[in-house]
Amino acid sequence: MMIEIDFNSDEALYMQLRNQIILGIATSQFHEGDVLPSVRALAETVGINMHTVNKAYTVLRQDGFVKVDRRKGAVIAVDMDRAREEDRIEKELRVILASALCRGLSRSDLHRMIDRICDAYDKEEA
């Protein structure tokens, strides 16, 4: 999977990495058990420091998306804690939904948007 960094983004580099890998898992470009590039290799190819990649992997581990094996490296291993996740998701959604509603987006607009994003994931997956 191609991982790209936008150095002009105001989003932290390690968060860009984290998010792209989560997107990769959602679109089945990464599967359970897949091994991510080593921190040094990914740092090299992307053009950033090793520690920045390491921080991304550490966050991914804390968030339950990978398990880190000292010899193999970072392995995709999604922790399925639905209840806890549902709370987190809903909390994050509240603000962004609020701002959408303020702009005049309707509830059905949001549903359509959800479907469009999910469709894009399903398509990429195939």
Place this chain on the structure above:
Amino acid sequence: MMIEIDFNSDEALYMQLRNQIILGIATSQFHEGDVLPSVRALAETVGINMHTVNKAYTVLRQDGFVKVDRRKGAVIAVDMDRAREEDRIEKELRVILASALCRGLSRSDLHRMIDRICDAYDKEEA
């Protein structure tokens, strides 16, 4: 409207302020034309610095939620630029939806979640 700050949150104080005010607009606790507390007053009641409140108001202005009148203060004035907003919303949704799907939440789970949040807003509004 009651505005509260969580000093233990890892979210920046000015962003907490910003988000709560957006939530307030979405739930009609703030209406078009309403005047927000002055930067000094809000800073006093919340227990933070004036400049932190000012930054929140500045961000709200940049994001098109308030207009600032030098004599009256910050006034709720939502900028209805749907097209631009739709892009921003969708971009923000992509990552959080991806992480939800990774955890095993289904598309209909997400739809239900959207409805639940919107229902809560409608209810608060009434």
Place this chain on the structure above:
DNA sequence: CCCGCTGTTATAGACTTTGTATAACAGAGG
């Protein structure tokens, strides 16, 4: 057995962001 790979840790420096603190300014209004 050593070499090379893995993540991990430590230390240090530069830079940005965040939040606070004081102070002063112009504009508007009672």
Place this chain on the structure above:
DNA sequence: CCTCTGTTATACAAAGTCTATAACAGCGGG
């Protein structure tokens, strides 16, 4: 005139981000 409004400037401390070098332990292949 006094007081309220946002705005601006300056300074400072603390935290976060990113880089750079270096070293360590564990494991596996030649």
